[in-house]
Amino acid sequence: QVQLQQSGPQLVRPGASVKISCKASGYSFTSYWMHWVKQRPGQGLEWIGMIDPSHSETRLNQKFKDKATLTVDKSSGTAYMQLSSPTSEDSAVYYCVRGYDVDYFDYWGQGTTLTVSS
Amino acid sequence: EIVLTQSPAITAASLGQKVTITCSASSSVSYMHWYQQKSGTSPKPWIYEISKLASGVPARFSGSGSGTSYSLTISSMEAEDAAIYYCQQWNYPLITFGAGTKLELK
Numbered sequence: 052q053v054q055l056q057q058s059g060p061q062l063v064r065p066g067a068s069v070k071i072s073c074k075a076s077g078y079s080f081t082s083y084w085m086h087w088v089k090q091r092p093g094q095g096l097e098w099i100g101m102i103d104p105s106h107s108e109t110r111l112n113q114k115f116k117d118k119a120t121l122t123v124d125k126s127s128g129t130a131y132m133q134l135s136s137p138t139s140e141d142s143a144v145y146y147c148v149r150g151y152d153v154d155y156f157d158y159w160g161q162g163t164t165l166t167v168s169s
Numbered sequence: 170e171i172v173l174t175q176s177p178a179i180t181a182a183s184l185g186q187k188v189t190i191t192c193s194a195s196s197s198v199s200y201m202h203w204y205q206q207k208s209g210t211s212p213k214p215w216i217y218e219i220s221k222l223a224s225g226v227p228a229r230f231s232g233s234g235s236g237t238s239y240s241l242t243i244s245s246m247e248a249e250d251a252a253i254y255y256c257q258q259w260n261y262p263l264i265t266f267g268a269g270t271k272l273e274l275k
Binding site for chain 1: 265
């Protein structure tokens, strides 16, 4: 069965880079775009961007172009999102999501809670 | 950028009541997807490509719409349907979500 297993919760200091992982299993990793979605406490869903694991081609929401870097490791079937210079505004739950037919989000990771605090 | 506006923002329904949630797009789009989220859990795929039910979604749910107006309907409210529902679409290069509709049991 398809599973997206994300890394655990993180507490980071403002300005310290952070990297979240998402290990995919149960399907061909390179056949589906992987997306990342942000959800701040009590708020809605916000699309960060997506990566094609086959070619490492990325498409980012321009709002996150200076914040998020998406990468993959095809050998392990793992997607990563690095957030640069985090601030309190980056405190949120981050989901990796498989994109069926690119933009239909058919499988979601369990979410990674990021807390940015000094 | 296409903006998706959901209404109502919050609503409550009694058991057995019909419920309709709407999603209005700022420009015409060709399809809409919907997701259900319950507190403390990841969103779940619910309805895709306007009217197709995701796996495991009860038949009391339906989706419809075209152009700038889409809707999710529950024919008869059940307790387990209380959740937040989000609409979502992709208008290249941006994927956007509606702000969500919170459905409560009255």
